[in-house]
Amino acid sequence: MNFDLLVYNIGQLILPRFTGNALKGEEMKQLAVRESAAFGVNDGKVAWIGSSTEAEGYNAKLKLDAEGKVVSPGLVDPHTHLVFGGSREHELALKQEGVPYLEILARGGGILSTVEATKNAALQDLVEKASFHLERMVSHGVTTMEAKSGYGLERETELKQLSVIHKLNEKYPISVVSTFLGPHAIPPAYKGKENEFLLEMLDVLEEIKEKKLADFADIFCETGVFTIDQSRVFLQKAKEKGFGLKIHADEIDPLGGAELASSLGAASADHLVAASDEGIRMLSESDTVAVLLPGTTFYLGKDQYARARKMIDEGAAVALATDFNPGSCVTENLQFIMSLAALKLKMTTEEIWNAVTVNAACAIGRGKEAGTLDVGRQADFVIWDVPNYKYIPYHYGVNHAKRVFVSGEMIWERIPFGEFQLSGAR
Numbered sequence: 224m225n226f227d228l229l230v231y232n233i234g235q236l237i238l239p240r241f242t243g244n245a246l247k248g249e250e251m252k253q254l255a256v257r258e259s260a261a262f263g264v265n266d267g268k269v270a271w272i273g274s275s276t277e278a279e280g281y282n283a284k285l286k287l288d289a290e291g292k293v294v295s296p297g298l299v300d301p302h303t304h305l306v307f308g309g310s311r312e313h314e315l316a317l318k319q320e321g322v323p324y325l326e327i328l329a330r331g332g333g334i335l336s337t338v339e340a341t342k343n344a345a346l347q348d349l350v351e352k353a354s355f356h357l358e359r360m361v362s363h364g365v366t367t368m369e370a371k372s373g374y375g376l377e378r379e380t381e382l383k384q385l386s387v388i389h390k391l392n393e394k395y396p397i398s399v400v401s402t403f404l405g406p407h408a409i410p411p412a413y414k415g416k417e418n419e420f421l422l423e424m425l426d427v428l429e430e431i432k433e434k435k436l437a438d439f440a441d442i443f444c445e446t447g448v449f450t451i452d453q454s455r456v457f458l459q460k461a462k463e464k465g466f467g468l469k470i471h472a473d474e475i476d477p478l479g480g481a482e483l484a485s486s487l488g489a490a491s492a493d494h495l496v497a498a499s500d501e502g503i504r505m506l507s508e509s510d511t512v513a514v515l516l517p518g519t520t521f522y523l524g525k526d527q528y529a530r531a532r533k534m535i536d537e538g539a540a541v542a543l544a545t546d547f548n549p550g551s552c553v554t555e556n557l558q559f560i561m562s563l564a565a566l567k568l569k570m571t572t573e574e575i576w577n578a579v580t581v582n583a584a585c586a587i588g589r590g591k592e593a594g595t596l597d598v599g600r601q602a603d604f605v606i607w608d609v610p611n612y613k614y615i616p617y618h619y620g621v622n623h624a625k626r627v628f629v630s631g632e633m634i635w636e637r638i639p640f641g642e643f644q645l646s647g648a649r
């Protein structure tokens with residue numbers, strides 16, 4: 224056989240299974256790990272998977288020695304607020320004083336301060352800022368991600384954010400799935416007129432549909448933000464317009480977001496820290512993926528994490544994401560989230576790998592394209608500088624990625640120590 228690229232001498236090749244839907248409950252415990260493996264790539268797609276010994280007999284334009292390291296599919300980050308202006312480091316002191324997240328928002332800070340900064344930023348500046356964060360995500364092994372609007376709360380800025388996401392897809396070979404989160408907070412001028420605001424957001428959504436600027440619609444259903452009834456009406460209308468559904472659900476208070484997401488057939492319900500027993504039961508009986516964001520719980524300094532064990536044990540599909548944003552989770556590092564999932568959510572290593580690959584892809588409607596390495600699939604993968612697949616959640620807070628590939632092309636590589644070059648230095 225002849226390949227464009229042949230990757231051989233892989234210590235462990237991680238092969239999450241795609242069954243047509245996200246893996247649920249017990250299925251999440253299964254993870255195929257092939258030792259001494261190799262695979263071939265032609266035209267950007269996986270053309271063959273086998274043993275490293277077999278690979279010795281095959282030809283390729285480029286042969287890449289994985290040096291006995293771990294190779295996995297590119298990671299998928301299914302919940303990020305990638306596009307925003309400014310930053311909120313001044314809120315750290317408020318957090319230390321114990322001011323709650325929703326209180327900062329109620330005082331006009333939090334999301335609302337990022338809304339101001341995003342309104343004032345030029346499109347090109349937002350592209351550059353988002354690129355900086357996106358590249359850092361990629362350097363940590365992510366090759367598909369989701370990104371939301373939601374720092375505009377009005378037509379022009381929401382469309383500007385979605386245009387930034389569109390431009391990122393043109394600029395980079397990775398996929399950025401786009402979500403409209405117009406109802407992310409109540410603009411001060413609409414206090415008491417939330418329904419009017421939601422109607423306006425639905426008009427914007429109509430325009431987004433025409434311009435094909437988003438695949439999903441999302442809403443922040445929370446005390447002091449949008450009620451469960453308002454969320455139901457908004458999501459129902461978004462569904463009628465043909466959008467996939469997501470919901471910031473039961474993050475702080477158990478308002479019934481998990482129940483709503485499952486009953487509407489949402490692609491995902493996200494956060495779920497306070498999800499009720501009934502909500503978890505309904506999730507496990509639906510195809511809605513529970514997207515858990517332990518980085519946010521950590522960053523908000525909460526003791527209670529989402530009940531991942533109960534969700535998986537009852538048969539739900541769980542995915543993990545960074546929730547990268549300037550207020551409640553300021554990290555691009557999905558590997559750190561994998562460590563939190565092990566330590567705080569008590570997920571097994573196998574469940575964690577499935578949660579950041581195949582299930583994360585399903586949560587953003589990309590199960591057929593991303594999150595697994597099968598013959599015929601796009602060759603998006605990561606070479607990890609670790610001795611085995613259990614090592615990543617264990618050794619936390621650092622970057623273990625060595626090389627990142629999309630469609631068989633290397634898009635990022637860690638520079639080995641001592642090989643730095645200062646271009647233009649005299």
Ligand code: NIG
Pocket residue numbers: 304333334337443471474519546548549550551552
């Ligand atoms: O998912 N919870 C609501 N929205 C974001 C936070 C956005 C922000 O604080 O800027 C989240 O945590």
Ligand code: FE
Pocket residue numbers: 302303304471546548
């Ligand atoms: Fe979020």
